[in-house]
Amino acid sequence: MTPASQATDQNPSLPWLRIVGFGSVFLLLQVTWSVLEGSAVWRTWMETLNVSVATMFVGWIVPDANVIAEGTRIRATGGGINLVQGCDGVELLWLITAAFAVAPLTWPWRLVGWVAGLFLAWSLNVARITGLFFAWRTDPAWFDWLHNYVGPLALVLVLGMYVHTVMARAPVPEDASAQWYR
16 A cells, blocks of 8 residues: 555545535635626726736737726727626636645745746736737637637636646645555
C-alpha cells in the first residue's frame, strides 16, 4: 500500500470534505457578490477592471472605431456591448478562490497560485469581453454562441488546467491526509 492510498484509506471522507468546502466557498462568494451589486466594489470590477480595460484593447485594435467606456457599456461607431452581472466573469475569480482555498498545498504555493490564478482569470475575462465586442459587431448569432457556450467552457477549462498544473508541480505537503489528490 502506498502512502497516498494509506491516506485515502485512513480518511475516505477527505475528498468529499474538499468538495463541500469548494462549493461552500464558491456559494458564499457568489451570494456576497449578488448583495454588492451597484456598490463601489461592483463598479470597480465591472466598469474599471473590465469595461475600461477591454475598451482600451478595442481602441488599440481598431483606433477609428471611436470606442468609449460608459459605465458598463462599450460604445463605438457601428455598435457596442453592455456588460451585466452574471456575464461579468467574476465567477472565474470565485472558482479560483474556492479551488485554492481547499487545495492540499503549502501556504506559499496556495497564495502564489491563487494570486496568479486571479490575474489569469481577469486577463482571460478581458480577452473574452474584447472578443465578444468584435463578435457582436460582425455577427450577432456568433456572439450568442461565443457568449453562451464557447467562452464559458473555454475559460473554465483553461482555469481547470491551470489549477491542475499548479497541483501537479507543487511539493507534496507533509500532512499525509492532504495527499489524496496526488
